[in-house]
Amino acid sequence: MNKRTWLIKLRKRKMMTQQEVASKAFIERSYYAQIENGIRKPSSEVTVKLGEVLDFHASSFNLEENPFSIALKNAPVVLAHCDTQLRYTWIYNTPDLVPDEHIGKTDIELDNNEGNRALMRLKQDVLEEKAPINRVVSIPLKTRTVSYNVYAHPLLNEEGIIIGVATASTEISISNQKDGQNDHT
Template sequence: MRDWLIQLRKERKLTQQQIAEGAHIDRAYYAQIESGTRNPSMAVASQIASFLNINTFLFFPEHLSEPFTTALRNSPIIVAHCDLELRYTWMFNPHPDFNTDVIIGKRDDELDHNEGTIGLMKIKRKVIETKKPIRQYVSFPLSDGLITYDVFAQPIYNDGNQLIGVATVSTELLT
């Protein structure tokens, strides 16, 4: 079951039919993709992702390279992408306070409102405005205390060299 996909559809007040039409696929096929009984091809996943403005690889988390996932899973590193509206389109290895199924399609200030989320959003906006990478420390009040991350943010471009969002790599600092 792709709960994250169902939740994203419902939050955007879309029907399965609307997404299927937007992705140029059959509604029944989309329903099977959403329920997890069928996996989309890369082309179909790309069409759905394009319509929903999310990262295609959300459909294929198992296709991240084994060394990458082994090295980063449970590490103090979070990798994420967001669109130009600062809504998450992909995330890997979030802090335990956050669930990837809930994060996709949301901005930081919709997940929590504090100085850390405001600071992270400012970094992302500046990357979009300047089209240049930024590295800065940001502190977040989380369930296990105030945690400071070394955040590196850089612009993401599509194949047509158009800015489509921001990629971030956040490393938890030892205090």
């Protein structure tokens, strides 16, 4: 298994050591180090504790080995989690950027453009309304603009408290910025 760089980035964003995370999650530091390094997969109880300490949803561990990931690998679908400050805590299948570049950042910190501002408004609306929302958002990438049908819903912890937003974005059209022609998928 590969090193869990997303987990390391979340820990560093909180300015915590492995020992501090382990202590707050009531586990040994060596066990936590093995989790970060991808050597061990934590139990569901430990994933919940780590999620509480580092502000992510425990399902992030389950998603990294999900059999659907093979089917989604080349599909025009982006899956993501963010916290209540709209900072990414997990992302899968993102175009144009390395997924780990997203962790700990908001959409506008990645690229301040109208599409990313619209995506952040959608997520904020989900947090305020405490309900799922579906919208079409167009995101300008380096070589093209992609329109997504974005389904966003509240992400809850074990106690039912909103800890963020989960999104599933399906590509619905691409606009080639060079010649202005649209390819519809």
